[in-house]
Amino acid sequence: MSAFLALVGRDLALRGARGGLLLPLIFFALVAILFPFAVGPDPALLARIAGGVMWVAALLAALLPVDTLLEPDRADGTLDQFVARGTPLALVVVARTVSHWLGFAPLLLLTTLVASALLNLPAEQLPALVAGLAIGTPALAALGVLAAALTAGLRGAGGLAGLLVLPLALPVLIFGAGVLTAGPGETTAVKLLAAASLFLVAIAPIGAAAALRAALD
Amino acid sequence: MHRFANPARFLRIARVATPLCALLGLALLGLGLGWGLFYAPPDYLQGESVRILYIHVPAASLAMGGYVGVAVSAAVAFIWRHPLADVAARAVAPVGATFAAICLISGSLWGRPTWGTYWVWDARLTSMLVLFFLFLGYMALANAFDDRERGSRAAGILAIVGSVNIPIIKYSVEWWNTLHQGESIRIIGQSSIHPAMLQPLLVSWAGFSFLFAAIVLMRMRAQLADQLVAARAARLAGAHG
Numbered sequence A: 001m002s003a004f005l006a007l008v009g010r011d012l013a014l015r016g017a018r019g020g021l022l023l024p025l026i027f028f029a030l031v032a033i034l035f036p037f038a039v040g041p042d043p044a045l046l047a048r049i050a051g052g053v054m055w056v057a058a059l060l061a062a063l064l065p066v067d068t069l070l071e072p073d074r075a076d077g078t079l080d081q082f083v084a085r086g087t088p089l090a091l092v093v094v095a096r097t098v099s100h101w102l103g104f105a106p107l108l109l110l111t112t113l114v115a116s117a118l119l120n121l122p123a124e125q126l127p128a129l130v131a132g133l134a135i136g137t138p139a140l141a142a143l144g145v146l147a148a149a150l151t152a153g154l155r156g157a158g159g160l161a162g163l164l165v166l167p168l169a170l171p172v173l174i175f176g177a178g179v180l181t182a183g184p185g186e187t188t189a190v191k192l193l194a195a196a197s198l199f200l201v202a203i204a205p206i207g208a209a210a211a212l213r214a215a216l217d
Numbered sequence B: 001m002h003r004f005a006n007p008a009r010f011l012r013i014a015r016v017a018t019p020l021c022a023l024l025g026l027a028l029l030g031l032g033l034g035w036g037l038f039y040a041p042p043d044y045l046q047g048e049s050v051r052i053l054y055i056h057v058p059a060a061s062l063a064m065g066g067y068v069g070v071a072v073s074a075a076v077a078f079i080w081r082h083p084l085a086d087v088a089a090r091a092v093a094p095v096g097a098t099f100a101a102i103c104l105i106s107g108s109l110w111g112r113p114t115w116g117t118y119w120v121w122d123a124r125l126t127s128m129l130v131l132f133f134l135f136l137g138y139m140a141l142a143n144a145f146d147d148r149e150r151g152s153r154a155a156g157i158l159a160i161v162g163s164v165n166i167p168i169i170k171y172s173v174e175w176w177n178t179l180h181q182g183e184s185i186r187i188i189g190q191s192s193i194h195p196a197m198l199q200p201l202l203v204s205w206a207g208f209s210f211l212f213a214a215i216v217l218m219r220m221r222a223q224l225a226d227q228l229v230a231a232r233a234a235r236l237a238g239a240h241g
Helices: A002-017 A023-039 A043-063 A071-075 A078-085 A089-118 A123-150 A157-181 A188-216 B007-039 B048-080 B083-115 B123-142 B148-180 B195-240
Strands: none
Touching (some): A023 A043, A071 A188, A089 A188, A157 B148, A188 B148, B007 B048, B048 B083, B048 B123, B083 B148, B083 B195
């Protein structure tokens, strides 16, 4: 457990030092701001699409740092050191998932408040959006780490990571958007979102650890 | 299974099986399509446009079967380090992707006269589109690395994770579709297809399947030949260097 916490702390400190913590937020806010320019400033239209736009923006923001999630540690031999020390790669991957999530999701949830004002999100949808993003973002973080592990060692892996992850993230997006439009007392969408998110969080690190082992051979 | 693990034994069998599958496939396909396009009855509702069925339905089932083939081959290659399984997974993927594309394009052309639009976000169309992108992701990842073995293992993991996710994707898409639009479009009822249409459909399906097998065998033989050439070139370079 102490090794796990040390790993998470190290990741966060490193990303903070590299200035990577604010980038996903700025990106998220920019994507949200771009939409009114593209579809027009009609408040009714914006209110209809605001929730979905923010879900897509969150999905893309989770993918943004994929290049830097695992590749620097693989390139400079840190991961080899972990293997030599006997630290399980699965532990490294789970720690990286946690630190990736801590690195973008809590601040992103706060940014949602600003973006929802800009996009004219209906007030009654805001709790559903924040709750849905809080439940769904761990799955997005896990998929981001999976994509990082699969593409470790490739130059310009970002575009490829998008191609790999977006189909797998579809259920989270669908159920997350379903939470937005669910009426009061309807909990099906929340439950399905939680189930899909938990499932991805459970299986993605297994795949990521296997992919990392292949990358280090 | 290990009886067929030997590439030399596989090549001996494949050399005979490839033309056999190809000829059988072309013959059955010609028969099935000729029967379906010219002799089978038109649909009472859709008229002549229903004939696209004889291409669309086999393509859809082979695209789905192709992904299962990729995932199973990838799992075998990953678990037992079976040398031919990786060759098979790589050989099946582009063929499966092509059939998914044929299914999407033929469905789109079929949709224009019958539904009045090239594309609707129907659950089945959406699932097939996602499947197409899963194929593309597998192929892109498998070919992205200089080291073939590394690409195979990364893409294999992706295929396995993808196959585990397919039921969830399929279910979520169906749930999403029923959420957003009340009625769903059903191309064919459960068992309402008439034998006069079913028989040519089965023949053309068998023809497409044999053709699929023949193309996969050809691609596998080409990959093995490439490996042989690379190994020989490396040996020659070693001898002269």
